[in-house]
Amino acid sequence: MTPGAPAIDEALPALRALLAAGGLDYRLVGGIAVVHHGYLRATRDLVVLVPAGADEVLAPLCAAHGFLRESRTRLRHVASGTSIDLLIAGDAMPRAGRPPYPRPDELDASASAEARDVVGLVGLITLKLRAGRLQDLADVAALLKPLDDGSYLALEAEVESSLRGELASLREEALQERAWEEGAR
Numbered sequence: 001m002t003p004g005a006p007a008i009d010e011a012l013p014a015l016r017a018l019l020a021a022g023g024l025d026y027r028l029v030g031g032i033a034v035v036h037h038g039y040l041r042a043t044r045d046l047v048v049l050v051p052a053g054a055d056e057v058l059a060p061l062c063a064a065h066g067f068l069r070e071s072r073t074r075l076r077h078v079a080s081g082t083s084i085d086l087l088i089a090g091d092a093m094p095r096a097g098r099p100p101y102p103r104p105d106e107l108d109a110s111a112s113a114e115a116r117d118v119v120g121l122v123g124l125i126t127l128k129l130r131a132g133r134l135q136d137l138a139d140v141a142a143l144l145k146p147l148d149d150g151s152y153l154a155l156e157a158e159v160e161s162s163l164r165g166e167l168a169s170l171r172e173e174a175l176q177e178r179a180w181e182e183g184a185r
Contacts, residue, residue, distance in 0.1 A: 022054065029127055047085045066078050
């Protein structure tokens with residue numbers, strides 16, 4: 001762990017307990033989901049997709065579970081210092097022209113088999129392509145890099161058709177990087 005980085009592993013069980021106390025359906029997304037799906041990278045926060053109104057449900061529960069509410073969409077786990085970003089269904093994504101965040105239950109079909117509260121690979125890639133931030137696109141490329149052709153084609157078939165062109169472009173770049181990395185060894 002990087003010195004000074006928040007203890008994500010300490011905050012995650014507390015976050016799960018908070019969300020359970022609120023009776024909320026949710027999916028862990030962001031860096032923790034990227035790591036869950038096999039790309040090891042550093043992350044300084046936890047990002048969770050929650051239903052509309054979750055911020056109001058969680059507000060009175062935060063203190064009892066060790067969280068400070070910093071804003072409508074940001075919590076902080078007091079003991080670890082970890083930031084929690086709430087992506088609230090129906091809220092607009094940060095970049096102009098992007099669709100609103102989906103409901104967690106819209107991602108049920110792609111939930112991870114190993115951890116039902118972590119978004120599945122198809123859902124994660126869809127969210128990251130929709131968001132379109134540079135880190136999101138880098139995450140998608142890194143997640144695509146180890147996939148064989150059959151796995152990639154199965155994934156592509158599940159991604160909504162409007163995102164497939166961008167997905168294919170990132171796949172091509174990921175394959176070029178993989179070839180370069182293998183040649184450099």
